[in-house]
Amino acid sequence: MDIKKLMEENSELGWEDYLPHLSIDCVVFGFHDATLKVLVVKIKDENIWALPGGYVLKTENLSEAANRILRERTGAENIYLHQFCVFSDLNRSEGFFEKYEDAIWNKQRFISIGFYALVDFSRVNLVIDAFSDACEWKSINDLPELIMDHGSIYDGALETLRKQLNHKPIGLNLLPEKFTMPELQKLYEIILGKKLNRGNFYRKMLRYDILVKLDEIRKGGAHKAPDLYQFDVEKYQNALKNGFNEGW
């Protein structure tokens, strides 16, 4: 079935189950192969991509809605999720629904709550739903064109991520349980958008006293095998209460 028909058929259900005029869009970040990636969905029958999103059931709050939307899309429970901005421009969906009837649920004016999510890349199984014909991780250096104002939503999410790097458990949620110092540094460099000095990064991280050095090293790669670390979750959470010192 084509997307227009699908929306028309589902319109009534929208009006019945969801709060009108309110939507959620999620910027889901993952870290893999030394690159930061974002989850995007290709709109069925259209050559354009979108952030994964959805609507708010009349029986749930925003956080429940966002978790449900991401669970359906990734199979993952208890995703690290954060509301960061609301997008409310009058013409934010302008253009896309021109050929649709005005009464169609999807064509209404939607105020969208932007969430960003951090997931362990390796634990996600992507789901393609009826309204999409692809769902993929894209490197942030190679994002496709995004529908409506989803580009701005992504920009806002990355900016928020950058600002919260010293105040939220971002490394903890993006990295797998065991990781090396160079991997952690790479993550910081990508989020901050600049190179960091290796030696100084090491000592600064260790001084935070949130890492546990394991008795293992990452073998297999060329060159010297790096030490493996994991986060001391309790100390990490504790340190975040005051925030780390800034100045990257």
Place this chain on the structure above:
Amino acid sequence: MDIKKLMEENSELGWEDYLPHLSIDCVVFGFHDATLKVLVVKIKDENIWALPGGYVLKTENLSEAANRILRERTGAENIYLHQFCVFSDLNRSEGFFEKYEDAIWNKQRFISIGFYALVDFSRVNLVIDAFSDACEWKSINDLPELIMDHGSIYDGALETLRKQLNHKPIGLNLLPEKFTMPELQKLYEIILGKKLNRGNFYRKMLRYDILVKLDEIRKGGAHKAPDLYQFDVEKYQNALKNGFNEGW
């Protein structure tokens, strides 16, 4: 007219003009007499206070709505306003509208967008509207009981203010054009909730290079007359792009 009748009479207008299920609540901060104050409104005929708020016209975006709401309440234009959180709990207005009919506009489920505002205390003229019988500045150390979840909204706003102290022009918007170093320090101490060392505060502030020392001093008070300063707005804005160093 009592508040119940008023809401009943205005209900139809609500449904006509505004987006359903969406409201705005504002935490308006002002600084006066060395204390941080918040604007609160007493609900007509009820012994309880609320944050100033309102609804979103079908023809405006959130920022326009928040500005309109505050303009009507304070007479001030171009208020410094920032969206900081969305409050969406299912039972957030529970209790208050028990005696009202279900179809009444005000009794619907509202998702509320929280804004905080910073205003120059001296430039505000408070307005009491039909739904309130008082509108006052209250010291944050002496806030009255607030309706619904407005207490949490206030908490969230203050926490946001604290976090953004080094990233947003908070001093600029809360202080009058000319101010003294001790006044600025007092403001910082109140927002941060702790005493700061005088000498160190001076040097740190001056090192930021965002202040202009004026050829005047604040006479009149007892003791030594302090120097007057004003912000170098351009340098201030410029410095904020990178954020000030943290560590208060």
Place this chain on the structure above:
DNA sequence: TCAAAAGTGTTGGCCCTACACCCATGC
């Protein structure tokens, strides 16, 4: 003259930068 507030000086320590040096590994 005195107390209190405003403004300035001083000292030691920590963290940050920059760069240099060693170690481990695969080719």
Place this chain on the structure above:
DNA sequence: GCATGGGTGTAGGGCCAACACTTTTGA
């Protein structure tokens, strides 16, 4: 052994806390 990347050492400077000192003012 040699290039490359990982881990550690070091010297200089800036910021910071803490505290002491001086100056100015009204009572």
